[in-house]
Amino acid sequence: MAALTIAKLTVWEASRRRLLLALLLLTLVIIGLTGWGFTKLGEAGNGQRLPDYQIRLIASQLLIVIVFMFAGVLALSSVFLASPTISSDVESGVLLALLARPVRRLDVVLGKWLGLAVLVVMYAAGAAILELLVLWWATGYLPPRPVELIVYVAGEGIILMTLALALSTRLAGMTGGIIALVGYFMAWIGGIVGGVGQAIHNDGLVTGGLIMKLLLPTDALWRGAVFAMEPATVIAALKATGSAGAGNPFGATEPPATAFLLWTVLWLVAVFGLSYWGFRRRAL
DSSP states (O other): OHHHHHHHHHHHHHHTSHHHHHHHHHHHHHHHHHHHHHHTTTBOTTSOBOOHHHHHHHHHHHHHHHHHHHHHHHHHHHHHHHTTTTHHHHHHTHHHHHHTSSOOHHHHHHHHHHHHHHHHHHHHHHHHHHHHHHHHHHHSOOOSOHHHHHHHHHHHHHHHHHHHHHHHTTSOHHHHHHHHHHHHHHHHHHHHHHHHHHHHTOHHHHHHHHHHHHHSTHHHHHHHHHHHHOOHHHHHHHHHTGGGGTTOTTOOSSOOOHHHHHHHHHHHHHHHHHHHHHHHTOOO
């Protein structure tokens, strides 16, 4: 019960920050602008309207770029919200007063994780649903696997939030946030490097990309989100190219393997365990 109370307080505290309000307002503006852009897809230069299948094909590829932007915003926001969540409370003495009561340190870490996870899922689901509704209204197109899309994007945010929370137990907020963001970009680059290695049959690059994918599994979830957005015709075209397109971060021919998804769950459990271990050993 203490963990749930702390989770509610975490959500309430985050909702008071101007960062969250600015994020919501900018998200609505971006969705409105992309909706306007989608309504213009059918207009060809000669004044004629493009066929519906071409409009939907173009919309499917534009959606990948738009979701990539939203995934990046979610990643940054997750880090900015989580990186100071414990370190700032330690510095201000809030946790010292809280732990003087019958509240376990595990409840503090679990409560903050649950509260931040709720915020991540709410933003990922809300932004995705609004964007998909606008896309459907403007073009009549919807990606083939919208639920999987939301799950993969939310998973990226939860992974980075968990990492930033773990770093927050031992490091200052800015330091931990920078480390988490550097890891996020390195994982994305590592995915590209591994794909290039597949394309040119370079085992060293493939191994390097795999190591980065295991250390921080955000890029593989992004590839899963891309796969969830691609229509069958695009997937067939990518498969026809063989390994040549493996380095493209905006293309995927298959979802993440079940074994990798299990690894992602184990990764989350392990990093959460490190969060508790780091906070338990920290002097207040």
